[in-house]
Amino acid sequence: MKLKYLIPFVIFVALVALFAYAFRLDPREVPSPLIGKPAPAFALPRVDSPETLAGPADLRGQPWLLNVWATWCVACREEHAMLVRLAREAGVPIVGLDYKEIRGDAELDASRLSPQEEREAALLRARTWLTQRGDPYRFAVLDLDGRVAIDYGVYGVPETFLIDAGGIIRYKHIGPIDERAWREELQPRWAALGGGKP
Amino acid sequence: MIPEMGQFALALAWALALVQAVLGLAGAARGSAGAMAAARRAALAQCAALVLAYACLTASFLRIDFSVLLVAANSSTRTPWFYRLTGVWGNHEGSMLLWALSLSLWQAAVAAFSRSLTESFRARVLGVLGAVSVGFLAFLVLTSNPFERLVPMPAEGRDLNPMLQDPGMIIHPPLLYMGYVGMAVAFAFAIAALLSGRMDAAWARWSRPWTLVAWVFLTLGILVGSAWAYYELGWGGWWFWDPVENASLMPWLLGTALLHSLIVTEKRGAFRSWTVLLAIGAFSLSLLGTFLVRSGVITSVHAFASDPKRGVFILGLLALTVGVSLLLFAWRAPRLSGGGAFAPVSREGSLLVNNVLMASAAGAVLLGTIYPMVIDALHAGKISVGPPYFETVFVPLMVPAVVLMALAPFLRWKRDALARVLRRVWPELIGALLIAALGVWAMNHVTFGAFLGIALTAWVVLASLRLLVDRLRQGGAVGLAARLRGIPGSWWGMWLSHLGVGVFILGVTLVGALEQRLDVKMMPGEAAELAGYRFVLRGVSEVPGPNYTAQRGELEVWREGRMLTVLAPEKRAYFRSAMPMTESAIDWGVFRDVYVSLGDPTGDGGWVVLLFYKPFISWIWFGAIAIAVGGLAAALDRRYRRLARRMASVPLPEALPEPAAEAVR
Amino acid sequence: MSGNRFFAKGTRAWQGFALAVLLCLFVGRFGFAQATGEVPQARPVGDPAIEARALKLGHELRCLVCQNQSIAESNAELAHDLMNQVREQLAAGKSEEEVRAYLVARYGDFVLYQPPLKASTVALWVGPFVLVLAGVLALWRALRRRAREGTPTLSADEAARAEALLRGTNEGERS
Structure with missing residues (x-):
């Protein structure tokens, strides 16, 4: 058997190995290039007091989570209870970024609303949600047009960023945080950054 | 029951x-x-x-x-x-x-x-x-x-799925599947040849018509799919280099290589193991396409029915089928050496260079399709490989292939001199360059791409005409009609398919160079101008469909003070899904399509309307149809049937000697 | 031989010329626009020049939430937002390269349909050309070897059989 006639077979075996391995990969999950970079600054109106603008600078000196959510996001509903527990039981500082509260909702037509009306409606919906389901956030802010989310490379809700005391993004979790995700992915990293110590 | x-x-x-x-x-x-x-x-x-x-x-x-x-x-x-x-x-x-x-x-x-x-x-x-x-x-x-x-x-x-509720989807999958699966016949012929050790000129003659018919189905399937994308996706693109499209293109490219290499094997009994490998490869890529589409390892717009659990089963099937075939190949193919000799510059040589280019193109498409997966598997990040990449690497591979395609039929079998052929066809070569220069000047669109495209088309068309003329000049005293009749189907098939490639390139080039697009906000009664056409929006009204409600716009299309037609693009909301579907409306024409589709309402009673002027887009389809008809003509060549019948009854020499008539040239 | 006169040698030049003229005619027909009439004119969406650039760029950028579509094609919310970013930045005077860099900084190389040339993508970019070179080289060597080994000759008996076979079947073939 001449060796060169085995070349096609060898190439094919390599391809099959690749495909077999590819089942373990998720082609939809895109890693963030922002890991290791400073969290982009923003100053957005707070849900509890819209006249106050808040941003990452307010959380300096401790590791914290930036959670991107919206009341129209179904997966955020399951996640929310977990966030409330994290805030209450583990004392994790979480900031909520309410992503396109009105415009992102497929069932609403935001083009008919004035900017003022949109803001009022968003505040009402966000406050109702936080009152009914509990408020895990140090503060939550409105990102009505989704600009800040773009700066963070958000491409779906919910997404959560782990940011260290120096304001550097250390990790990004895509999708809702559940018990397993917290235990295996986020908690160890959070603890390693000094989170949870007084 | x-x-x-x-x-x-x-x-x-x-x-x-x-x-x-x-x-x-x-x-x-x-x-x-x-x-x-x-x-x-x-x-x-x-x-x-x-x-x-x-x-x-x-x-x-x-x-x-x-x-x-x-x-x-x-x-x-x-x-x-x-x-x-x-x-x-x-x-x-x-x-x-x-x-x-x-x-x-x-x-x-x-x-x-x-x-x-x-x-x-x-x-x-x-x-x-x-x-x-x-x-x-x-x-x-x-x-x-x-x-x-x-x-x-x-x-x-x-x-x-509303995307599939379209007339094009009625014929696209059956055609495509007949093409995909038809490659299995060529594959089976190859495996049977490896098993039996019988792999001679007769084998090539047997398998060529089958391969041709499968390839014709595949060509038509790809064509219909492309036309569907053109009018269904709402912005007039016709090829996206999506993994699923690539999955159909790869077997087509290898099938094209196979058709040409079968000729060498048939004529010269040479490169038999390569031909067998191509036959195995073409079908393997069909299977691979099925795997990619069905398994969900790659994201694609067209992956309407993907399921990772079943992917494992298909992968196993793929590994078994192709793996066993390639092992069989490694074991038996070394015996398939031999065959007649020929010089690098010869018809056989040119057919094999075609093989190298086609196989490399298929390899490039495969590489681009799976490369993101490779990078991901190596944990080196996530990348996307899309149209800009494929166009960058595909064009340089296809340009020499097309130049050679028109030149090769002038080459003699066995041995020829490039200088001799060039002395014959230099008027066509110069003519093609002149036409291209004139063309880009006349279009007022002087780009290298446009020049290249027109030059290639002109070269293919001029050389094809010349080839026909030369062919008709031979044949002695018989009349023109008799000489036309005397040309075998496979020659016409070759001629027409090659000409079709030229037509196809012209369509691709001109629509790329001259197409125009205008996005306008239109209130009912307002007009917009594009490329000499005037569009007047009569209005947009709600129209009920069987399983959807549509917003249907009515646009008058005017040209030089005369109303040509009324186009009715739609925005459909199917009861099943939230995603609105765009139904474009097209005034089809030989030299241009006028294409409109509805965007979103502007909130004040107006609509965003997308207007397109697409010159020569139909030539893409014409070219593809000519390619397919050429394949059919070659498949129906009566010589295959007659010869095959004889060969079955006469024991064969290993390699066919030179057919006597060919030496006369 | 009236059929052959049309194909006489001198006519080849004018065939080419006629084709060129025909082509120009077709193309020329569509080259001009008309004067506008009395009907009110619709407004283009944005500045057409910016729009054209944004669309061209948008087709090279991948939508993150879609299966496999560019942000210019997709109807997804995020694709619209990103297209608007592209438009705004181009309108603000940024170059295509700057807009690309802006998106890559946020979403990574994944958004580029044309992957940049890096260590990890060298194989992707040179692979096809290596394939062609290797193929041509292999073909060249195979042909040389074949020429050295020479044609296997047929025995007299085989030649006679082949001859008989061909006489009956190849009359139509000449190419």
Whole structure:
């Protein structure tokens, strides 16, 4: 058997190995290039007091989570209870970024609303949600047009960023945080950054 | 009862395929005439069983039997009957059934129409095809039962994916699948040749018509798919280099290489192992395409029915089928050396250079398609490989192929001098460059791409005309009509297909260079101008459809003070899904399409309207049709049938000597 | 031989010329626009020049939430937002390269349909050309070897059989 006639077979075996391995990969999950970079600054109106603008600078000196959510996001509903527990039981500082509260909702037509009306409606919906389901956030802010989310490379809700005391993004979790995700992915990293110590 | 009958027929087909595979291969190995005849009958019976199974599924769809899971998931009481017909394959299970049906139709065709093959060779071919069929039917029966019942039966179904509710989708999948699966016949011929050791010029003559017909189906399937994308996706693109499109392009490219390399094997008995490898490769890439689409390892717009769990099964099937074939190749192919000698500059040489370019192009498409997966598997990040990449690497590979394509028919068999041929065709070469220069100047669009495209087209067309003229000049004293009749079908096929490539390139070049687009906000009564056409929006009204509600715009199209037509693009909201569907409206023409589609409402009673002027886009389709018709003409060449019949009865020398008539040139 | 006169040698030049003229005619027909009439004119969406650039760029950028579509094609919310970013930034005077860099900084190389040339993508970019070179080289060597080994000759008997076969079947073939 001449060796060169085995070349096609060898190439094919390599391809099959690749495909077999590819089942373990998720082609939809895109890693963030922002890991290791400073969290982009923003100053957005707070849900509890819209006249106050808040941003990452307010959380300096401790590791914290930036959670991107919206009341129209179904997966955020399951996640929310977990966030409330994290805030209450583990004392994790979480900031909520309410992503396109009105415009992102497929069932609403935001083009008919004035900017003022949109803001009022968003505040009402966000406050109702936080009152009914509990408020895990140090503060939550409105990102009505989704600009800040773009700066963070958000491409779906919910997404959560782990940011260290120096304001550097250390990790990004895509999708809702559940018990397993917290235990295996986020908690160890959070603890390693000094989170949870007084 | 009907679904159970279908399920029974499916299981029966599986058993028959197994019988066919075993009797075919064993019968040929032992020379048992009875077993071989039985394998042939099993192939016909398997086909009948699959036709029945398919008919049962179709009947369930037409009768709106929601107790069948597939029907409930892919149709509704409001789906029009023809989309219930196509709903059969608008999902994973049904499309795999269509795949199996196509394969069995090819098997039945081999069983019925290959009287010229020797009994043992045909039995081997049927045995190999039966084995492939066993694998796929196992996949269907074990993991993807199309007849699964749904209890309790719902009152309403989920309707077919709106993207697939389109006339183009009625013929696209059957054509494409016949093409994909048809490559299995060429594959089976190759494996049978490896098994029997019989791999001579007669083998090449036998397998070429089959390969041609499969390739014609594949060409047409790709064409219809492309045309569908053009009008369905709402912005007039016609090729996106999506993994699913690439999955059909790769077997097409290797199939094209195979057609050409079969000529060398037929004429010269040379490069036989390479030809066999191409036959295996073309079918392997068809299987690979099926795997990529079905498994979900790659994201694609067209992956309408992907499921990672089943991916493992298909991967196993792929590994088994292709792996065994390639091992067989490594074992038996070294004996296939030999054949006649020829110089690098010769017709044979040019055909093989074509092979190198086509195979490299297929390799490039494969590389681009799986590269993101490779990078991901190496944990080196996530990247995307899209149209800009493919265009960058594909064009440089195709340009020499096209130049050579028009030049090669002028080359002599066995040995020629490039200088001699160039002395003959230099007027055409210079003419092509002049036309291109004139063309870009006249269009006022001086870019290298436009120049290149026009030059290639002009070269192909001029050289083709010259080739025909030269051909007609030979033939002595007989009249022109007699000389035209004297040209064999395979020559016409070659000529037409090559000319079609030229036409295709012209379409691609001109629509790329001259197309215009304008996005406007239009209130009813307002007008917009584009490329000499005036569009007046009469209004947008709500129109009910069978399973959707549409916003239908009416736009008058005027030119030089005369109204040409009224176009009615739609924005449809299907009851099934939230995503609105764009139905563009097109005024088709030979020299240009005028294409409009509706964007979003502006909120104040107006609409965003997308206006397109697409010159020469139809030439893309014309070119592809010419390519396909050429393939058909070659497949129907009467010499194949006659010669094949003779060859079956006469024992063959290893390599065919030079046909006497060819030396006369 | 009237059929052959049309194809006489001198006519080849004018064939080419006629083709060129025909082509220009077709193309020229569509080259000009008309004067506008009395009907009110619709407003283009944005500045057409910016729009054209944004669309061209948008087709090279991948939508993150879609299956496999560019942000210019997709109807997804995020694709619209990103297209608007592209438009705004181009309108603000940024170059295509700057807009690309802006998106890559946020979403990574994944958004580029044309992957940048890096260590990890060298194989992707040079692979096809290596394939062609290797193929041509292999073909060249095979042909040389074949020429050295020479043609296997047929025995007299085989030649006679082949001759008989061909006489009956190849009359139509000449190419």
